[in-house]
Amino acid sequence: MRIGGLASGMDIDSMVKQLMTAAKVPLDKLNQQKQQLEWKREGYRTISTNLVSFNDKLSTYGRTDSIDSKKATVTGASNVTATATGAATNSVLNISVTSLATASSVVSTGGVPKATLVSQVYSGGAGSITVGGATINFSADETIDSLVKKINNDKSSGVTAVYDTASGKMSFTNRETGEKDITLSGGLLTSLGMTTVNKGKDAVVVINGLTTNQSSNNFAINGVNISLKGTTPAGETSQIQVSQDEDKMVETIKSFVETYNATIAALNQKTSEERYRTFLPLSTEQKADMKEDEITLWESKAKSGMLKNDTILNKTLTDMRAAMITDVVLPDGSTINMTQIGITTGSYNEKGKLVLDETKLRAALQANPEKVSALFAQTDTSTKKDYTEKDGLFNRLKKVNNLSLSSMFEKAGTSKVSSDLTTEFIVSSQMGEQLRAFERKIADMNTRLTMKENQYYKQFTAMETAINKYNSTSSSLSSMLS
Template identity: 35%
Template sequence: MVTRITGLASGMDIDDIVSKLMQTERAPLNKLTQKKQTLEWQRDSYREVNSKIKEFQDYMSNNKLTYPSTFQSKTVTSSNESVLTATGSASAPNSSSTVEVASLATAATYKANNYTGYTQGDYNLAFNVVAPGETTAKTVNISVTSADTIDNVISKLNSSDLGVSAFKDKIWNGTEYVETIAFSSKATGAGGSIQAADSATADFMSGQLGFSLDADNKLTAYKEGTNAKVTINGFEMEKLTNNFTVNGVTYSIKNTTAATGPVTTSVSTDVDGIYNQIKEFVDKYNEMVDSLNEKLKEEKYRDYTPLTSEQKEAMSDKEVELWEEKAKSGLLRNDSSISTGTNQMRTDFYTQVNADGKTYQLTEFGITTSSAYQMRGHLEINEDKLKAKIQEDPQSVAALFTSGSNSSAYSDKGIMKRIGDTLKSTVKSIEAKAGNSTMGTNDYSIGKNLNTISTDITKMQDRLTTIENRYYTKFSAMDSAIQKMNEQASYLSQLLVQ
């Protein structure tokens, strides 16, 4: 920064005079700076719009409405949920069933009957394990070292593929509580077994842990595992577990029906569940499209331009905030990219969908777009009409939303695919104008304009520096001339006095 001492001879405030002269000279620079600020605000506003769109795209990518099976969701009721509950898959037919439960599935248990203590040592254990309902044995190997205590051994049994939950505690033997090792099978059902695969393992299980083995070196069960016995619509069957699936319905049984009598289950289309998912989608969509429409309708205050630094200094922070709020308003008013996107989404919903030789119109399902043009694509739902359609023909609702593929003709694409395509093209159009955080400034139009303006500002600043220096040079010359005149006047005055 150049330090200047001016006006000594003339007595004039040269700095103030030059400052006022430069205010006029800086007017073009201020306009460039304001234009740059406006473009930056516009870029940021575009990116806010794309953030809203991408937020909805993320929602759609995780939304179950993209899957036809969603529209086949079933709900199952039970007349006695203390006995059993049930859920239905998409394949479950809408029907009622009578269920009787004679017994529940139980897990096999094994209890040592002669545990006298454990002697630490190195043991390589091998077992042949048959799971309930299986016929093929699985080999399980467990390595025990001399450093392992009985608690370590039990921990290794639990973490192995033996399929049991093992523990050691004082258990009643009929006359007293004694230290005992016990196993509970992790799987319910009949037919499972645990066999010592060699004599060393058999000796370990009987001699060290106190279990009884039969002639085939299989652990003798304290209680054998049993299958659940149920009768559905008169058909008696056995199941390995208390959770099983029959004809697309998964049953979870908790008690027998000996005391309560048969339980009735009813399978029907999950009308409320499907409706709620559609409504959630519509609400999310409306939230996005309404925010876009607000940008398109936002009022433009042409008298509110970006403030210069001098103007900001003369205002309070609150005044600056309120001013800039109006200056930023309307920057995307009637924007072509956004309006094209909202208009296309309205078309996506209104255009009929062709699927399986039939045509489907959104209005037939109780969903309409707002009649107000300014609302561009805002959706409204007639709840009763939509629920009736879901109940009557869920397949047609699925076709409306999910039919076609990415390569299908537009008329064959369901609403979800159409909207997805429109959102992608809208984001791309906006990024061509405003870019994104990963793009360089030369990759989008506003960025290129900002580069040009930044170059112009730099040139203008250099030019203003030259002009300011010229003003100071001229005033300095004037000051020097006045100084000389003063010196001459003083000299003449001295001569006259003589």
Template identity: 35%
Template sequence: MTSILSATSSLRIGGLASGIDTDSIIKELMKAQRIPLDRLNQDKQILQWQQEDYRAIYDSLRAFRDKVFNMKLQATYMAKTATSSNEAAVSATAGSSAVPGMYTVTVTQLAQGVSKGSQDTLPDEANADGSTMSLKQQFGLGYDTLAFTLEGANGIKKFSFDTNTANIYTVVSEINAANLGITASYDATLNRFFLTTTSTGAAAKIIVTNDSNNFLSNNAGDGNNTLKLLLKGDGTAYTGQDAVFNFGDATGLKSATNTVTINGITLTLKQGGGASTTITVSNDTDAVFNAIKDFVDAYNEIIDKINGKLTEPRYRDYLPLTDEQREQLSDEQEKQWEEKARSGLLRGDSLLESVVSRMRATMSAVVPGLTGGQGYKTLAQIGITTLSYEERGKLYIDEAKLKDALQKDPDGVMNLFTKSAENYAEKGIAMRLYDDINSAMALISARAGTSSSYSTADNSAIGRQIAAMNERISTLEERLQQMEDRYWRQFTAMEQAIQQMNAQSAWLAQQLGMGQAR
């Protein structure tokens, strides 16, 4: 019996001598002892949830900051639109630097590249089984080595091919890999070969030399070569041409492409031969209106998100579930419980309250020092206002009033948002709000860190709290393990004592029985 107990005690199988359910007793004893550990883990979970909520707001602020940055740029308010009286000849778009007005454009010639294609069908490159023939097989060549030199706008290269192993696709691949400014292709349906410059303009070119086998070219350039291309092999340059056009009284302008930007206007030339059009450039108030509207919508979204966290109900009776509690619930019950446990963790948070208050103050602020025009100094003057105080800063747009402001004084609207100053209180609305958001992000980062941080150490306030709590949890877990081991040692000692007593009792009974037998 002694050997059995000593062997089984390390496996924690109790009650062999006493019949007591030792395991259940110790589990109940430890359950009470684990209450402080469960509480620590719950507190840690709450901190982790708070950190996640802070970081979600940080990410939202960062996305909103990008929109605010665009509202800081004067280019956002200087959007222009361009229309062409003859879209078939020239189309146009206007950049922010374009000057409103009417411009006459006349196109003498369009920019072109160089394209050379087989003048007749070439022998089929495919065998009956679908495999590709060699150059010698396809074209019936009587030589083993094919060589020629090809020059484009980007450089020159000598090519050499073994006609017994190379095929037409090998030629295409080698030319394209050389990056000469020339693209080769082979159309297997038409059985024709093409060489085309990758760019347009006078600098684009195709030049063939050293083509002793007349593969690409021949002396006359009449297509009497293997690939039936109209190319001379004596170094003749086949070049593209520049576009030539007039812009107002600026005549004879040239461009290597048919898309050209001049005076802030991007022109797409479509028709040459003296085709003419009138380009009209004007302020694009619709684009500016939409930019401001998108900005206000994004502001309302971030304000609503933060206010939602500040007013979210807190259910203090719903603590994070322990492992034991989680086992007793279904997945749906666990989800519902966690939703309540996570709710309201940032309710009334002073940091977020300060963020919202500062943003609201900025959106209702007066921008000093703005003169001229309509004298817009507040958002309310251009139709952007709040309504009810209970809506906690939500903005509304009077669209007619905003459009009227953009028509009457677009520069005044721009200055209201973009005025630059050393002093925060003298900055424009967007400039000031950008500073507000950067400040808010810095505060949240210091409190909870960021999910995009590349550092392995979280030095935020909550991060340090969690780290300290992890140490406490580790210490307590070690202490509880020692306590559980002590309980088992005590119960094992009791089992061993009971075993000895049982053995002694059995021996006495045996002795008494023997005495009576005499």
């Protein structure tokens, strides 16, 4: 039980609070150190998410339809369209279409109204028919119209069923063109006269003098997707020229330069951020005496510079710059570097920022697009974690980023694969262990402080009790003497 200065007239609570303020100084320092460690860990997470996002973009840039993009230009007869894929090679295809591919079909010989019941055309009553790979069950009161819907709703049938209200006839057509047959069985189909299948035909196409059969009017050859729209008029051909898509490649490289610059800017900002050592994390008591905007301003300075000159980030920056400026060795032994295609580094103050000369880049693409593509997208097939001279710029940077992500994972417990800033930290990291040690020390110190506070109150209570006893004795003596 605490006695609040009734006998002595002193403000015991205030005195204990003052005594405890001095005793809490070591605890405040522990909380500040813990808070600074948490801020530093959050800084690592910001950088790690940035590097993961950069890696994702590098993978996108490295696709053949981005850095080695091709385009197909069609001239001559307009009965053909073409689209080049990343697998296409620079080439010319001369195409003449002799005939288009058609699909197998079967048509009923007689016509019936769509509301006609199955029982009116088929004496067997309920039963089933087989169309392609599908078995379609029907009842005696099934209508022709509902039967058509059942067939179309079953994808395994492989056909499209059509009912013509004018003629009352029904047809099945293969969903795929070419000589693929339609398998049919069932008494109902026989009753409708659907027994004779008109076989489809393959398209006949002459490509660079070679006559080929294609089961579809849409097919791929040499990495080019070709669509046939009609037969070629006599004496004409369609010419497909596959070439490098210079505009798409320029767009990819420009985007890469922008992303790279944004990434190193984020790293440079963290490693060179001003450190305000006199601005320490605020305690709960300190925040209570401050306005919200004052707290925000104070903490912005207190958080600043947590990763100033950080070894992991400095190494990442150094490795990224080295990866960019070092020559890439091509399979034939020749080399190429970014300066040859119009990419240079800015001034010293810009700390590794890349500058792109689009005119020089386009000239390099026109002269040797494959070599430019290799500079960025070539991959060393070895299993080395560090990049090699055979790795293109994209793969080099991904390896640098991965090593940095691994280092931050071990130290701060950040994710190596997530770009989400809310991803939880791995508690078994070095900083995770340090934070748990702080938590244990803080818990122990809080226990000791609680004991000290209780001891102070116990001592003041004893003093109050003694004073009260003295006052009582003095009062008794005074009464006796009077």
